[in-house]
Amino acid sequence: MTTPPGWYDDGHGAVRWWDGGAWTAHVQPPTAVPVAIPGATPSQGPGATPSQRHPGTAPQGHVGTAPQGYPGAVPQSAVPSGAGTAPPGHAAAADPPARPTSRIWILWVVIGVVVLGLVAAAVAAIPFLISVLTGGSAAPATDDERASVAAVQLYDRAWQDVDCAAYQAATTDYFRSEYGFADCAEFEEQVTLFAEATIDYDVAVTSIRRTDEAVVVGTSESYSFVIDDDGRPLDEPEDVVDVYEYTVVDDGGTWRIDELTAK
Numbered sequence: 052m053t054t055p056p057g058w059y060d061d062g063h064g065a066v067r068w069w070d071g072g073a074w075t076a077h078v079q080p081p082t083a084v085p086v087a088i089p090g091a092t093p094s095q096g097p098g099a100t101p102s103q104r105h106p107g108t109a110p111q112g113h114v115g116t117a118p119q120g121y122p123g124a125v126p127q128s129a130v131p132s133g134a135g136t137a138p139p140g141h142a143a144a145a146d147p148p149a150r151p152t153s154r155i156w157i158l159w160v161v162i163g164v165v166v167l168g169l170v171a172a173a174v175a176a177i178p179f180l181i182s183v184l185t186g187g188s189a190a191p192a193t194d195d196e197r198a199s200v201a202a203v204q205l206y207d208r209a210w211q212d213v214d215c216a217a218y219q220a221a222t223t224d225y226f227r228s229e230y231g232f233a234d235c236a237e238f239e240e241q242v243t244l245f246a247e248a249t250i251d252y253d254v255a256v257t258s259i260r261r262t263d264e265a266v267v268v269g270t271s272e273s274y275s276f277v278i279d280d281d282g283r284p285l286d287e288p289e290d291v292v293d294v295y296e297y298t299v300v301d302d303g304g305t306w307r308i309d310e311l312t313a314k
Contacts, residue, residue, distance in 0.1 A: 189259050189269075196259050198306035199266035199299035206297075206308055207254045207272070213242045223300065223307045230311045248278040250288065257294075265309070268297045 054069060058079055061067040068077040191197040202221045209217035215235035222231060232238035251274055258269035272295065275288035298310035 189256050191259055193261075195301075195306065196261070196266055199268055199297075200256055200259065202299050202306050202308055203256070203268050203270065203297045204254070207252075210242055211246065211252050213239055213246055215239055218242075221308055223302050223309045226307070226309050226311070248276055249274045250277055251275050264300060266299045266306070268299060269314075270295050270297065 054071070056069055056071040058066040059069050060081075061074070061078065065078045065081055067079075068075045191200050205217050206221035208214065209221060215238050218231070218238055219227070219235075227233055232241065253273050255271045255273075256268060257271050258267075260267050272293045273291065275290050277285055277288050279285055294314040296312045296314060297308050298312075299306050300309045302309070
């Protein structure tokens with residue numbers, strides 16, 4: 052018996068188009084009403100009678116697969132060249148979602164910025180670390196800087212030893228007239244009083260920087276007073292720390308202190 056073209060139950064929960072000679076790749080939802088076939092129900096499929104096979108089940112000897120011509124199987128010769136695409140009237144399957152773009156490069160950028168920041172902070176901290184490790188001292192790097200530091204050290208020894216000759220050798224005429232003592236008598240009088248009133252005088256060079264015409268030497272000078280302003284001994288020494296900047300210039304081939312600033 053020849054089955055006319057139409058929609059028939061394919062035994063897999065849908066109805067498929069029978070073109071009169073073979074199954075096609077076109078299917079419809081099971082709600083579609085199959086075309087009635089004289090002498091057979093739509094669920095029996097083309098060429099089948101109730102006594103030969105039951106719609107939706109494989110014939111005896113075939114487990115889980117439908118033979119060629121049985122509802123649910125599409126003969127290879129009947130599959131059109133465009134098989135796999137949706138038939139007219141059916142929406143094509145949506146494209147798979149696009150794979151999200153990796154954001155790992157953002158993480159590497161952040162890590163790079165953090166590392167650069169840490170490197171910059173470490174470089175900036177090097178002078179401070181050196182100062183801490185060396186007890187707050189700074190070392191001269193050139194002959195001019197060494198000569199300038201030597202002038203500051205000579206000046207401080209002059210105060211501790213009450214040595215006017217050393218005082219004059221370490222300072223310019225301008226310094227002695229503006230910041231210090233004009234003659235040795237005045238220097239020795241004032242410095243003797245200071246030396247008697249203090250103990251444990253210590254000088255640390257904390258910074259050295261070069262300008263166009265001078266070398267500026269920074270110091271931290273600590274000592275303890277043991278006598279008050281009235282000349283009476285103190286019960287406990289009074290600790291003092293002074294911070295100065297000495298401006299040292301080349302004075303006729305010798306580096307001498309030209310200015311003194313308290314910080």
